Amino acid sequence: MNYRHAFHAGNHADVLKHLALVHLIESFKRKDKGFLFVDTHAGRGHYPFDPSTPGGEWHEGIGRVLAAAAAAPSKVPPALQRYLALVLAAGGGDGTALTAYPGSPRIAGELLRPQDRAVFCELQRVEAKALSIEITGWPRAQVREADGYATVKSLLPPSERRALVLIDPAYETQAAEFDQVRATVLDALARFPSCTLAVWYPVKESSTAQRFLDAMRASGIRRQWVVELCIHPDDSRVGLNGSGLWVVNPPWQFGAGLAPALPWLHRVLSPAGRGRWRCAEWVGE
Ligand SMILES: C[S@@+](CC[C@H](N)C(=O)[O-])C[C@H]1O[C@@H](n2cnc3c(N)ncnc32)[C@H](O)[C@@H]1O
Numbered sequence: 001m002n003y004r005h006a007f008h009a010g011n012h013a014d015v016l017k018h019l020a021l022v023h024l025i026e027s028f029k030r031k032d033k034g035f036l037f038v039d040t041h042a043g044r045g046h047y048p049f050d051p052s053t054p055g056g057e058w059h060e061g062i063g064r065v066l067a068a069a070a071a072a073p074s075k076v077p078p079a080l081q082r083y084l085a086l087v088l089a090a091g092g093g094d095g096t097a098l099t100a101y102p103g104s105p106r107i108a109g110e111l112l113r114p115q116d117r118a119v120f121c122e123l124q125r126v127e128a129k130a131l132s133i134e135i136t137g138w139p140r141a142q143v144r145e146a147d148g149y150a151t152v153k154s155l156l157p158p159s160e161r162r163a164l165v166l167i168d169p170a171y172e173t174q175a176a177e178f179d180q181v182r183a184t185v186l187d188a189l190a191r192f193p194s195c196t197l198a199v200w201y202p203v204k205e206s207s208t209a210q211r212f213l214d215a216m217r218a219s220g221i222r223r224q225w226v227v228e229l230c231i232h233p234d235d236s237r238v239g240l241n242g243s244g245l246w247v248v249n250p251p252w253q254f255g256a257g258l259a260p261a262l263p264w265l266h267r268v269l270s271p272a273g274r275g276r277w278r279c280a281e282w283v284g285e
Contacts, residue, residue, distance in 0.1 A: 003170035005127075009047035010058025010101035012269045013243035015065060016229045017200045018107050019265075020245050021166060022083045023258045024198060025111045027251030028164055034115030035162035037108050038155055040148025040184075041169050042120035044127045045105035045134035046090065049098065058101055061269065062087060066098060068268040079261035086110050104166060105131060109138050116140065119155060121148035149184045157192040168200040178212045182219075185248065189221060196249040203230050203242040216246060217283055224283040225250050227258060229266060230275035242275055246282070255279050 008014065028035050049056060069076045069084060076084070086107055091100030102110075105120045112118055118141040122128040128145035135141045144151050152165055165188060171177045181199055188195050201209045216224060230242025247254065259279040266277045 003172055005043045005103065005170075006047050008057050009103065010049075010056075010063070010098070011061040011240075012057075012229065012231055013061075013200070013202070013240060014058075014101070015061050015265065015269070016227065016243055017168065017245060018087075018102075018104065019080065019083045019261060020198065020227055020247075020258060021104055021107055022086065022111065023079070023254060024164055024196065024247075024251065025108060026082065027254055027257065028116075028162070028196075029111070029113065030251070031162075032115070033162060034113070034117065034160050035164060036155065036158040036160050037112060037116060037118045038148075038152050038163065038165045039104050039108065039118070039120045040152050040165065040167045042105050042122045042127075042131055042143070042148075043103045044122075044130035045103045045109075045120075046100060046130075047103060048100040049091070058098070062101060063098065064268050064271075065265065075264070077261045077264050079257060079259075080264070083107075104168065105135060105141075109135060109141060112140070114140070117158075117160065118142070119144060119151070121146055121151045123147055149180055152184060153187055153191070156188055156195060161194075163192060163195045165195060165197045166200070167197060171202055174204075174206070174208050175211075178208055182212065182215055185216070186219065186221075189248070194249055196247070196251065199246045201244050201246065202240055203228065203234060203244060204240060205235055205237055209244065213246060213282065216248075221248060222283055222285055223250065224248050225255055225280070226282045227255075227262075227279045229262060229269070229277045231266075231270035232275050234276075236274075255281065 090102035228244035
């Protein structure tokens with residue numbers, strides 16, 4: 001396993017994923033009752049940028065978003081504001097440059113309440129150790145240096161009877177990882193049918209992601225949504241053309257809350273107007 005998320009932190013895919021995560025968690029918080037948040041592929045939680053290496057995918061991701069927001073604050077859709085505030089709080093430095101970007105555990109940790117619980121799974125020892133330090137002092141959060149797919153099985157159904165699961169693999173083995181994701185989703189829903197699961201996936205030249213979506217549609221599972229943001233045409237060979245989140249059992253008004261952010265984000269992240277976005281029900285009630 002060679003994947004290091006630090007190289008990608010803050011890119012366009014992180015922007016979409018973390019924006020959606022903020023909306024999911026905020027929607028869960030509409031009810032007082034606590035819930036379990038599981039991050040099956042958590043990473044280290046916080047990614048400082050090295051000023052001596054000026055490259056970095058974040059420049060064309062969150063860097064563009066923050067520049068556009070600073071240039072015309074009144075044009076930023078309200079649906080983005082909570083996410084942007086969290087990013088600035090984690091790495092805004094003196095306000096002139098971004099010094100770090102928060103990972104999904106850090107974003108969740110900022111939003112969860114005392115009655116909520118979090119389990120972060122991370123297989124790489126170095127990353128898991130860094131995350132353990134990152135979450136020191138978070139009373140109801142724990143890191144498991146373990147396989148996220150196996151761990152989520154052991155956590156469902158949760159004692160809270162409410163759960164939000166983020167599945168965010170690196171897809172180093174494209175088709176095989178999609179198969180593992182699909183099997184995990186089916187298993188999780190068999191254990192806990194009302195579980196909300198959000199699966200991040202890359203949109204690349206091959207149609208692997210579309211095959212995954214088609215399989216989920218054919219699965220008989222109800223209440224599925226798809227959110228995608230692509231900054232290159234689907235068949236472009238640049239590598240990562242875009243990304244998406246497949247969500248099952250979304251909280252009430254999840255799509256309606258998120259959709260207004262997407263046309264603005266697409267304009268900012270793809271100034272030449274390439275690619276596309278969508279936020280749509282995939283399978284109904
Ligand atoms: C895309 S990164 C996660 C990014 C993170 N969710 C975020 O949004 O900040 C994927 C992470 O999963 C870890 N990983 C890979 N396979 C895993 C597995 N089977 N179980 C748990 N973690 C895994 C990798 O070490 C890597 O840190």
